[in-house]
Amino acid sequence: METRMTMWDSFSKRGLSRRTFLKTCTALTAMMGLPLTDRKKVVEAATKQPLPVVVWLHGHECTGCDEAFIRSQSPLASDLVLNMISLEYSDTLAAAAGEPFEKHLETVIKKYDGKFILAVEGGVPLADQGISCMVGGKPFVDVLKEVAKHAAAIIEYGSCAAWGGVQAAKPNPTGSVSVSKVISGKPIIKVPGCPPIPEVMTGVVMHLALFGQIPPLDAQGRPKQFYGNRIHDTCYRRSFFDAGMFAERFDDAGSKAGWCLYKLGCRGPEAYNACGNLRWWNGLSYPIQSGSPCFACGSDGFWDNGPFHERLPNVVLPNTLTNADKIGAGLTVAAMAGVTVHAVISSVQKARHAKNESEHDEE
């Protein structure tokens, strides 16, 4: 471990100036949503903390999370993979394959015993001893358990690792579950989304790399920096919801004008995610901005909450305080009901938020 380069070492080796290094730290501070007064902490962390070793395993997944990860613009994928972390095992990007690759995994988990970060993408199938996902001739669940034993912390990348994902939707033919259903006794960070926003994925790793500790989490284990608000709270179409101006049908006048998509099934009011503030491609868009209702793809069990284009009253609503029928009825009766419902949801959310805070403060 002591031979590993810090971020500052890697900058100096590349002949980059201290000034460039400090500028990068400033950018990172902003990117991580921290006040600029925290820059000093970031600089200190980047100077002293060694680059973390990351091992990335794949279970029942679609590789969409790897693809999201390399779409990151800040930091750029190359900077992250080559200079900010040491990605020692990733079957999507690694040059090696087969036996030498598997041996390398064994070596790495022993060499960095208790010190590496395990990133897992994909659900864990348990039916029939896990034979529906075999890696290197062994069930993925066995590989996961072995590697997790040696890890310092685990990141559940994407809704599959965090909740079981699409394959765990009813009737879940392969008995697929989240990583945390199989692994215990290790710090686990949930980074749900199908896939998560690229900068959320890299932001979590950056936090670990720079501060050497797990970012503050909410009660479900998600980083508060990225999952602390509902999409509804920061949605750019929010004012139309409050004013009761809704698209009634795709491609109608309301759709063209960019009004609220609630009646087309938008799950924004129940979706805790960063789409409303970070958006995709560093602020370019997110599904709602492109005219498509949010599916709440970062929420537990969202796949079983269809049909996606029917509005909330007809679906099971986890995480909400009030009954969905009341929301719908209220809205159809009067536009102002939207404001009221929203106020109720917000106040409950506020209460929950406060509760989370206190829970974590105790830790």
Place this chain on the structure above:
Amino acid sequence: MKRVVVDPVTRIEGHLRVEVTVDEATGKVQDALSSGTAWRGIEIILKDRDPRDAWAFTQRFCGVCTTTHALASVRTVEDALGIEIPKNANYIRNQMASSLAVQDHLIHFYHLHALDWVSPVEALKADPGATASLQNAILAKYDLGLSGPFDFNTDAYPKEFPRATPAYFKAIQAKVKALVESGQLGIFAAHWWDHPDYSLLPPEVHLMAVTHYLTMLDRQRELVTGHVVYGGKNPHPQYIVGGMPCAISMNDMNAPINTARLGVVDVAVNLGISAVNYFYLPDLLAIGDIYVTKHKMVDGGGLAGKCVLGYGDYPEDSYTGIANGDFHKRLLLRCQGVVENFAAGVMAAKFTNLEGKDYVDPEIITENIEHSWYSYPQAGKALHPLAGVTAPNYTGPKEGTKTNWKYLDEKGKYSWIKTPMWRGKMAEVGPLARYIVTYVKVKQGLMQPTWAEKMIVDQIDGVSKVLGAPAHVWMCSTVGRTACRGLEAQVMAYINKYFFDKMIKNIRNGDTATANMSKFEPASWPKEAKGVGLHEAPRGALGHWIQIKNGLTANYQAVVPSTWNACPRDSKAGSGAYESSMIETKIKVADKPLEVLRVIHSFDPCIACATHLYDTEGNKKAVINSDPYINACGGCGS
């Protein structure tokens, strides 16, 4: 004789294992098996859900060729319900599909495939000055001088262009050196870097390619910016049955699509053209030229010279259906059909058409499970996807235990992938297949080429000239498969531009419709309906089939490209594309089978799902069945 296992095969989408039996003295592969080692059962999950949501589930077959299954799925449901989508929706979908193809092909070449040809260790031996000269030389030598049509030429100069300065290459080399010397190789760790094939290319080619690996790792995201504008995100952008959710309006500043948003797409369209013309194609042709002309390496052809298959894609305008034949009348890329015996030359090859009702004919496209971990009610009888049955029947390995394999059983069942067949024959699909079918149809005078088809023929003739070999010789090989993917990226970059321009002209004419909602409500649907959805995904011909009953999905099937290519053998039809290509590849060092990785990667594996829930009468089977998911991707175009 030595049996070598490669598991996991990395730099692919999904979980794939291969086993090859090699004669160590001659390097000849006696037998090879390809096994998909995972399945997820998504088609089972689709049952009894709203068919309008199916695209979101099937899109999650694969996040690499993200969008391809969503597209095939909405097409399937629209075919079943008789929904004709507006022109703009067709143009937008075509832009999303073609821009995905550019990005997916490019990422495959640089980040999944390049390390089979190129080594960072070799790059250390390069002279940065000579690398800069090489860069200049290849930009001149490998410019095929081809272009697609432009209605609105908005690109003043190439925004991304390779730097050919010694200092730049020196800086990159220093970074690679620092990485190698640190002993922490990260993604470059534990590979067979001492394999003799890494010395086939001069060190300067290695340094140039490694440099572009890094450049393109950071630029690839911008190639699919259109997905984020039209679909709100990438991977996994949003669709709707009946069109696209991104409404267009020039009267509303909050509109999903207006001029400012189109400006963002325009920049990405132009970047795709630059990235392919100045990076991808010259790099690819420089490497391919050395392998073919200097080292005469044209092995790994496998099924390509025997039987290839395509479905055709990119409707010029709206169409009324697929199974009714209208789709195939309106295509820009008419690579639908089968070509047999291309190895004998373009004029000797045999073409058979594949259109409209052929896709619902129970005899034409079928799947078998002789060597797959499933059982059928009538042994040996292959079934059409819509009539298929999938009862899992996991039999374990030949040697080892159920949960700890040593060797799989090539004489018995050994894969979660089924074996799809065309009229009882194995076929290869993918960019190479599309190129062979198009080339044969045009050269044999079976069709008058569209601009895109003419560009394909010109590219093939251009490369044949550069390599000094006839098309059927260089194309039917590992290099040819990889080369056709790069050539196709160029055509796709211009198809993206073409449909962007068509959309602009259409909006200019006053048409801003993006969705046909007349049959969106289940109350307007017939009690029962069946449909097929086709798409030429990055990895080849993709088909989805649906049965709708009482407003819900009664059965859903996907036969994906990697199922065609990665399938296990069949006692009558022989070996599939992966297996026969491995058998035709010579291995230099038995326990370091780099050539196997290279030939498998030339297909860009992405293994997919095909689930079969019902028997032929539509009765639910008592057994849970599933699909071969090979990892994630289904098909991804898989």
